[in-house]
Amino acid sequence: MSAAGVVMAGAPWQGWLVLVLFGVVLITISIVVARKFGTADVDGLVVAGRSLPFGLVAASVFVAWVWTTTLLGAAEAGFQWGISGGLNYAWGAAFPFFIFIPIALRMRRVMPRTTTFVEYMRERFSDNFAKVYVVLGILLVAYVCVEQSVGLGYVMQYSFGMNYKVMAILMSLLFASFIAIAGLRGSVYNSVFQFFVIIIVVFVAMPIILAMLGLNTGFAGMTDVATNPANPNFNPDALNLASFAGLRYGIVAFAVALGQIILSQGYYSTALAAVNSRTLKWAYIIGTIFAWIPIPIIFGNVIGSGALTAQLDIESAEVVRTGITPYIFSQYLGLGGVIMLAILVLMAGLTTGGNGLAGLQAIFSVDLYKKYLKRDATEKQQTNFGKWATLAAGVVIAVAAIALEGQSLLSIDIFSGILFAAPCAPLVVGLYSRRLNVGLSAVAVLVGLIGGLVAYFAIPDPDVNFFVGNAISLVVPFIIILIGLPFMKSSFDFDKLLNYVSEHRVVLHEDDAPAVVTNPATDGGPA
Amino acid sequence: MSQGMYNFWMILPFVWGGIGVLIIGIACIRELLMLARAEPDALDSAPGRPVREEPPAG
Numbered sequence: 310m311s312a313a314g315v316v317m318a319g320a321p322w323q324g325w326l327v328l329v330l331f332g333v334v335l336i337t338i339s340i341v342v343a344r345k346f347g348t349a350d351v352d353g354l355v356v357a358g359r360s361l362p363f364g365l366v367a368a369s370v371f372v373a374w375v376w377t378t379t380l381l382g383a384a385e386a387g388f389q390w391g392i393s394g395g396l397n398y399a400w401g402a403a404f405p406f407f408i409f410i411p412i413a414l415r416m417r418r419v420m421p422r423t424t425t426f427v428e429y430m431r432e433r434f435s436d437n438f439a440k441v442y443v444v445l446g447i448l449l450v451a452y453v454c455v456e457q458s459v460g461l462g463y464v465m466q467y468s469f470g471m472n473y474k475v476m477a478i479l480m481s482l483l484f485a486s487f488i489a490i491a492g493l494r495g496s497v498y499n500s501v502f503q504f505f506v507i508i509i510v511v512f513v514a515m516p517i518i519l520a521m522l523g524l525n526t527g528f529a530g531m532t533d534v535a536t537n538p539a540n541p542n543f544n545p546d547a548l549n550l551a552s553f554a555g556l557r558y559g560i561v562a563f564a565v566a567l568g569q570i571i572l573s574q575g576y577y578s579t580a581l582a583a584v585n586s587r588t589l590k591w592a593y594i595i596g597t598i599f600a601w602i603p604i605p606i607i608f609g610n611v612i613g614s615g616a617l618t619a620q621l622d623i624e625s626a627e628v629v630r631t632g633i634t635p636y637i638f639s640q641y642l643g644l645g646g647v648i649m650l651a652i653l654v655l656m657a658g659l660t661t662g663g664n665g666l667a668g669l670q671a672i673f674s675v676d677l678y679k680k681y682l683k684r685d686a687t688e689k690q691q692t693n694f695g696k697w698a699t700l701a702a703g704v705v706i707a708v709a710a711i712a713l714e715g716q717s718l719l720s721i722d723i724f725s726g727i728l729f730a731a732p733c734a735p736l737v738v739g740l741y742s743r744r745l746n747v748g749l750s751a752v753a754v755l756v757g758l759i760g761g762l763v764a765y766f767a768i769p770d771p772d773v774n775f776f777v778g779n780a781i782s783l784v785v786p787f788i789i790i791l792i793g794l795p796f797m798k799s800s801f802d803f804d805k806l807l808n809y810v811s812e813h814r815v816v817l818h819e820d821d822a823p824a825v826v827t828n829p830a831t832d833g834g835p836a
Numbered sequence: 837m838s839q840g841m842y843n844f845w846m847i848l849p850f851v852w853g854g855i856g857v858l859i860i861g862i863a864c865i866r867e868l869l870m871l872a873r874a875e876p877d878a879l880d881s882a883p884g885r886p887v888r889e890e891p892p893a894g
Contacts, residue, residue, distance in 0.1 A: 364863025371860065392837065392845065501864050508857045516850060528842045548837040550845070599856030603849035610846050 319648055324469025327652060328476075332483055335659065338502060339487040339495035346494055351813035354492035354692045355671035356424055357582040359816055361497060363592050366583045368504040369497045370596035373575060373664035374402070375507060375604060375657045377460035383605030384634045386558060387613020391531065391547030393555035395609015399602045401562025405570045406597040408737065412571070413580035413589060415740045420806035422815045426577050426736065427676045432809055433739045433801065434747040442572070443676055445732055449572050450669040451706065452725050454481070457662040458710035461655060467635060468651040477710035484662040485703020489696040493578050493667040500664075503656040510653040511604060518641045519611050522618065530618025542617055557776055561726070564779035568729025571736060574668030612637050662706075666699055673698040679812055688813050726779040727765060731757035734786035744797040749790060757786035 348354045361369075376382075379402070386394030416429060423429050427446060431439035462477035487495050519527075534540050535547040546552035570576055583589035616633040619640070638646035674695030679686050686694070734757070735750035761782030768774035837845075 362863070362867050364860055364865075364867045367860045368864050371857075392842070395849075501868065504857075504860065504864065508861065512850070512854065512857070519846060524843045524846060525839070527846065528839050531842065548842065550837065595856055595859055600853060600860055601856075603853030603856065606849040607853065610849065614846070 318467065319469045319644060319651070321469050321471050323648065324465050324471045324651070327469075327648065327655065328465070328479065331652070331655060331659075332479075334502065335483065335487050335499050336490070338499050339490040342495045342498045343491040346491075348490075348492055348494075348692055348696075349689055351674055351688050351691050351695075352424070352815055353494070354695060355667070355674055356578050357492070357494040357497060359581055360584050361494075361582045361588075362584055363588050363595075365497050365501060366579060366588060366592035367596035367600070369500040369579050369664070370576075370593055371600045372500045372503050372507060372656070372660040373579070374406075374597065374601050374661075376661050377457065377464070377654050377658050379601075379605050380608050380654060380657060381460075381634050383608040384612035384616075384637075386555075386605075387609030387611075388542070388616045388633055389613075390552055390555035390558060391534065391544055391549070391613065391617070392610065393546065393550050393552040394558070394613055395606040396550060397552075397555040397559030398562055398609060399605040401559035402566045402605065403597050403602045404563050405567040406593060408567065409570050409576060410590060410593045412737060412740060413577065413593070414586055416577070417581065417586055417589070419740060419803055420809055421817055422809050422811045423806075424578075424581065424675045424811060424813075424815075425574055425671050426572075427574075427672060428809075428811070429806070430736065430739075431676075432806055434735065434750060438735075438747050438751065439676075442732065442736075443672060445572055445729065446574050446672050447669065449569065449725075449729055450574070450665040451702075451709070453569065453573070453665040454484070454662045454702075454706045455709045455713065457484075457658040457665075458706055459713050461658040462710060462714070464651055464654045464658075467632075468647055473714055474711050477714070478707040480658065480662070481703045481707035481710060482700075484659050485666055485700050485706070488663050488666040488670060489699040489703075492670060492692075492695070493582055496660075496663045496667040497579070497582065500660055503660045506656045507653060510649050511607065514638070514642060514646065514649050514653075515607050515611050518615065518637060521641050522611070522615050527614040527618055530620075531614055533620075534617045541620055547617065561776050561779055564730050564783045565726035567733055567783060568726065568731075571733045572729050573665065574671050575664040575666075576668070578668050578671050579664070608634070615641070666702060669702055670695045670699045673702075675811075675813070691813065726775075727758065727761040727782040730779060730783035731761060731786055733783070734790050738787070738790050738794075739801075742794060743801045743803070744794045744799060745790060745801070746797060746799040749793045749797060753786035753789040753793070756789055757782050757784075760785050 346353060346358075350358075352358055379398075383395050383398040386398045388394065390397065416423060416426070420429055420432070423432075425446075427439050427442050430442045458477045458481045461480040462473045465471045465476040465480075466473045487499055491498075531548050534542050534544055535549075536545075537543060546554065580589050580593070583592055612634050615637045619637075635647060635650055638650040642649065674691045677698075678691055678694040682694075683690065731754050734753055735745065739745050739750070761778045764781050765774045765778030768777055
């Protein structure tokens with residue numbers, strides 16, 4: 310059976326209705342938030358005044374990590390690797406948060422007045438080394454946002470027959486607009502709305518599909534896939550949760566996701582926006598482990614089982630594997646299912662793009678403008694620059710998304726894993742080790758990056774080179790640093806971070822403030 | 837994998853995820869209600885927690 314040509318599509322006017330309805334809601338939320346809280350001060354714009362409570366932070370983290378690929382990619386993994394596909398996608402993409410959460414907590418403790426991870430890199434290592442991370446941070450956000458715009462453009466095209474170029478432009482401008490209007494706080498409040506839309510669709514549509522599929526039918530279909538060589542999707546590991554191929558996929562997902570989280574300012578901004586460390590910790594734990602991890606498992610299990618039971622022959626289909634999700638929604642829920650899926654993917658893409666741009670706004674306002682463009686800028690000028698730069702970024706993202714029409718994003722994904730995994734090690738180890746210096750860090754990153762690229766190009770097997778390239782890029786810098794540390798004579802003074810004073814007004818909550826502050830500038834501040 | 841284990845693995849993520857989104861959903865509604873009741877202090881910072889405003893460097 311082919312997946313092509315069997316997916317129902319809505320009319321363009323229905324797509325416009327969905328877009329206008331949700332667009333108006335999201336922009337309205339941002340305008341209301343901007344009026345209520347104001348956006349004139351840098352801390353308020355980029356880290357929501359470091360004052361958000363648990364629920365808002367958890368919802369924001371949850372929706373920011375629900376990508377288009379969390380839904381469509383996990384379903385594809387379930388189809389390809391069987392019952393282990395969704396699980397391996399889930400742990401691979403979620404495990405980096407086990408690394409990020411201690412990093413974010415540690416950063417709040419050792420450098421309580423930082424706003425961006427670039428500020429930390431500048432103070433911990435050097436200005437030039439931090440510039441590399443400015444570029445990487447911008448590239449990462451650009452990659453994330455372009456991927457969302459491309460995905461959203463395709464979804465609107467496939468679901469409603471709308472023009473890809475027009476949709477890619479509108480989507481980019483939509484998430485750029487609500488971030489430009491109200492900054493991170495606008496992103497967070499929009500996330501709450503999007504959180505409810507996403508969970509309603511997931512926890513209503515997916516149980517219905519599972520009930521219609523039937524557990525007995527699903528198990529029989531999967532058993533056939535695992536035992537019948539004549540089945541077009543024959544896979545002896547289809548019912549094996551510990552499938553090695555699935556595990557390898559999970560490890561690659563981990564390497565790719567680690568860089569996307571560790572170098573994404575959006576996650577630092579959300580972490581710093583939490584009112585205190587306890588809120589940060591629990592919001593990230595509940596938002597990722599409890600709420601997020603089951604989502605790709607649900608999509609891998611239900612869509613994967615449904616497509617395998619239907620014996621879809623993807624190899625002969627015009628629609629690639631990602632088309633199995635609209636196929637299943639269409640088959641089981643009709644046109645309403647297609648519209649629900651389009652709304653779900655729309656929310657997932659907009660929140661991820663918005664969170665990424667909120668991080669970019671922080672880097673623009675705090676690191677680029679004040680540090681390198683206008684040293685004497687007022688906070689008002691900084692926030693204005695951040696807003697206009699965010700809108701400009703939206704235009705650039707739209708142009709890039711149009712340029713990528715018809716292109717596979719797979720190669721970009723591969724390079725994103727290799728490029729962004731290598732620089733993680735200095736950032737992580739530098740938070741804990743006094744001995745790590747910029748020289749050893751630079752060598753480790755370069756060797757890891759070059760090693761990853763060489764492995765990717767030198768290994769002819771396309772199923773192996775991706776895995777080895779990402780693994781080398783991620784692991785080698787950590788190994789070089791850990792081996793080199795005992796030989797380093799440098800000893801970094803962490804008081805430099807503790808006493809760091811931001812160039813904009815910062816509001817600290819008492820339980821996060823250090824017990825002893827030796828910098829007169831901060832001690833002299835109003836109590 | 838047995839039929840029983842398959843059934844368990846298909847249903848578990850709905851229960852697991854349901855608990856997670858319920859916790860977040862209730863917290864969000866509670867916090868938004870505080871906002872609606874014009875309690876921005878309760879919404880935007882832990883109640884009663886003192887804060888220290890710090891001036892910019894220089």
